[in-house]
Amino acid sequence: MERARKLLEIKQQRAEKLERWSKDPATYIFEACTTKDEHDADNPRKLFPRKPYLEELLNIFHNGETAEHIIKSRQLMVTWMACAYISWLCRFTPDRLAFVQSKKEEDAANLVYNSHPSIGRISFIETNLPKWLRQDIKWSYCQGIYPNGSKVWAIPQGPQHYESYVPSFVFNDEASLQEKWEQGHAALKPCIEGGGKVRTVATVRMPMPYSVEMSNFNKETAEEIRKGFWKFRSKSGASAHAIHYTTDENKDPATEKGKKWYDQQVEGYVGGTNSYLWKQHMEIDFEAVKGTKLIPFWNDYKDCFCIDDIPERQRVGWRYYAGFDYGKRNQTVLGIYAVDKDGNRYIAGEVAGSGERMGGVPGIAQRIKDHPLFDKFRTNIKADPSLWNKNQAKQQGGYTSIAKLFQSEGINLKSAPLKGSDADKIAIERLLYHYWANPAEPTLYIFSSARLHIKQFRNLRYRDWSEAMAQNKPLQEELVDRDNDSWDAWKYAEAARPAPANLKRKPPSGSFMAVRDSIIRHNRKPQGIRGNRKPNPLTQGPVGGRT
Numbered sequence: 150m151e152r153a154r155k156l157l158e159i160k161q162q163r164a165e166k167l168e169r170w171s172k173d174p175a176t177y178i179f180e181a182c183t184t185k186d187e188h189d190a191d192n193p194r195k196l197f198p199r200k201p202y203l204e205e206l207l208n209i210f211h212n213g214e215t216a217e218h219i220i221k222s223r224q225l226m227v228t229w230m231a232c233a234y235i236s237w238l239c240r241f242t243p244d245r246l247a248f249v250q251s252k253k254e255e256d257a258a259n260l261v262y263n264s265h266p267s268i269g270r271i272s273f274i275e276t277n278l279p280k281w282l283r284q285d286i287k288w289s290y291c292q293g294i295y296p297n298g299s300k301v302w303a304i305p306q307g308p309q310h311y312e313s314y315v316p317s318f319v320f321n322d323e324a325s326l327q328e329k330w331e332q333g334h335a336a337l338k339p340c341i342e343g344g345g346k347v348r349t350v351a352t353v354r355m356p357m358p359y360s361v362e363m364s365n366f367n368k369e370t371a372e373e374i375r376k377g378f379w380k381f382r383s384k385s386g387a388s389a390h391a392i393h394y395t396t397d398e399n400k401d402p403a404t405e406k407g408k409k410w411y412d413q414q415v416e417g418y419v420g421g422t423n424s425y426l427w428k429q430h431m432e433i434d435f436e437a438v439k440g441t442k443l444i445p446f447w448n449d450y451k452d453c454f455c456i457d458d459i460p461e462r463q464r465v466g467w468r469y470y471a472g473f474d475y476g477k478r479n480q481t482v483l484g485i486y487a488v489d490k491d492g493n494r495y496i497a498g499e500v501a502g503s504g505e506r507m508g509g510v511p512g513i514a515q516r517i518k519d520h521p522l523f524d525k526f527r528t529n530i531k532a533d534p535s536l537w538n539k540n541q542a543k544q545q546g547g548y549t550s551i552a553k554l555f556q557s558e559g560i561n562l563k564s565a566p567l568k569g570s571d572a573d574k575i576a577i578e579r580l581l582y583h584y585w586a587n588p589a590e591p592t593l594y595i596f597s598s599a600r601l602h603i604k605q606f607r608n609l610r611y612r613d614w615s616e617a618m619a620q621n622k623p624l625q626e627e628l629v630d631r632d633n634d635s636w637d638a639w640k641y642a643e644a645a646r647p648a649p650a651n652l653k654r655k656p657p658s659g660s661f662m663a664v665r666d667s668i669i670r671h672n673r674k675p676q677g678i679r680g681n682r683k684p685n686p687l688t689q690g691p692v693g694g695r696t
Contacts, residue, residue, distance in 0.1 A: 174237040182233045183277040202396040210234045214388040216347045220363040222394040222431045231320045232270040239299035247301045247318040252326045257303035262288045308336030315339050324359035325351035331358045353429040356631045364435040366391050440610035447607045450588035458596045466490040469525040472642030473532040474634045477504045484638035496595040514558035531641045532562040565641035576640035583649045602635040
């Protein structure tokens with residue numbers, strides 16, 4: 150009788166747990182699910198740790214908006230949480246179809262099932278539940294079918310599966326590795342409209358599409374939910390969160406345990422905390438990219454050449470001109486430039502934004518015409534020569550050019566004499582060997598209102614050496630073609646201008662003078678700059694800087 154009573158008691162306790170777990174994924178995950186830590190040789194299998202930030206993360210998975218985007222530091226168990234949540238979803242809600250997506254099918258399979266239950270994370274969670282809780286799930290490569298009709302399916306990147314199926318839940322892992330993320334996400338519209346949920350996760354890897362979508366994250370303006378955990382809106386306006394390692398007290402360097410973890414992690418990166426990979430993977434830094442900086446002295450001297458806008462009434466005798474770089478989906482930039490009576494140059498303003506979001510050619514043209522300085526530069530707008538290629542289909546048949554389309558809207562572009570790397574070389578030579586040859590006393594200034602120019606100029610980089618060598622290209626002679634729209638606008642305008650007087654020509658690549666100049670530029674000390682900066686050429690006051 151006693152044994153029967155205990156069995157009945159156990160049965161009732163299990164029934165109560167099932168009832169509770171079926172209604173609350175947190176109780177199921179933190180009380181029943183096991184994770185695997187392959188770095189812990191002594192105790193690799195552990196119950197899912199109940200930490201405040203993981204509870205917040207689970208709340209986003211379960212109660213968040215239809216589409217939620219997450220950008221994160223590595224090693225925060227975000228992928229484990231997603232897999233545990235899918236286990237709960239398929240187990241306790243019948244007839245669900247959950248997709249787990251990654252760059253390659255094999256990567257996704259390692260999150261679901263791959264040849265053995267111990268390999269796939271979801272299959273590992275299911276087969277390590279208490280014995281009485283395990284179910285007869287039919288596992289096959291990339292798939293798991295639950296007794297209640299729910300199914301979890303591992304798929305590679307891209308839209309192809311969404312064109313044939315409408316999933317209930319989608320978890321997209323490491324989206325920043327996926328070249329086809331945009332196409333796949335666009336194909337999810339029927340899923341979202343039908344009430345399905347999409348959860349996308351990644352670490353920063355610029356300039357991949359997902360990282361670009363998340364790159365407007367700013368710790369200063371985002372809502373901080375808890376330390377190291379922010380809420381913001383992505384570039385397209387979707388709900389987004391950023392999760393930094395400091396949100397876990399065991400990884401926060403401010404704690405003794407966290408400091409030990411931090412030091413161990415830093416040792417794994419060549420270059421330590423200065424490594425661009427550390428900054429991307431751990432610090433959620435969208436501006437950290439590889440390659441040698443074009444302007445290595447930017448941070449030391451930015452206050453000398455980044456200045457507050459000079460009032461227009463003080464710009465007596467200035468001559469204006471403009472450069473134009475067109476992007477249909479990428480940034481379109483019209484840079485407004487000027488020369489004063491003393492020959493000083495200025496980046497005096499800009500019109501910038503996604504071509505599509507500005508309304509295509511008509512919308513861009515209107516934005517340009519609305520600029521208060523339009524009448525002063527309208528006859529001198531230099532643009533990429535490729536805009537004269539006739540590759541735009543006309544409604545009445547035949548083809549026309551982008552330049553002709555702008556002309557029909559009242560914007561008369563003029564072809565720059567050079568394009569591509571030829572224009573780059575002219576612009577680089579003038580920038581580094583004339584305008585900013587002595588950055589403490591520049592002859593080119595950037596107004597604070599030219600925000601995109603400031604943002605992109607400071608991050609311009611030469612192409613990585615190994616990348617250049619692999620394609621048999623001269624070392625440090627080509628810029629990385631990424632986030633340089635404002636540079637392109639400036640270089641088209643600059644290539645059309647006469648060479649500045651007393652231009653110091655760039656020495657031949659590899660020569661003694663070239664190496665010497667490189668060393669001087671990289672090691673120039675900013676001592677005394679702030680007290681001896683060149684005064685504003687018009688106001689005779691100190692140059693006010695901001696970035």
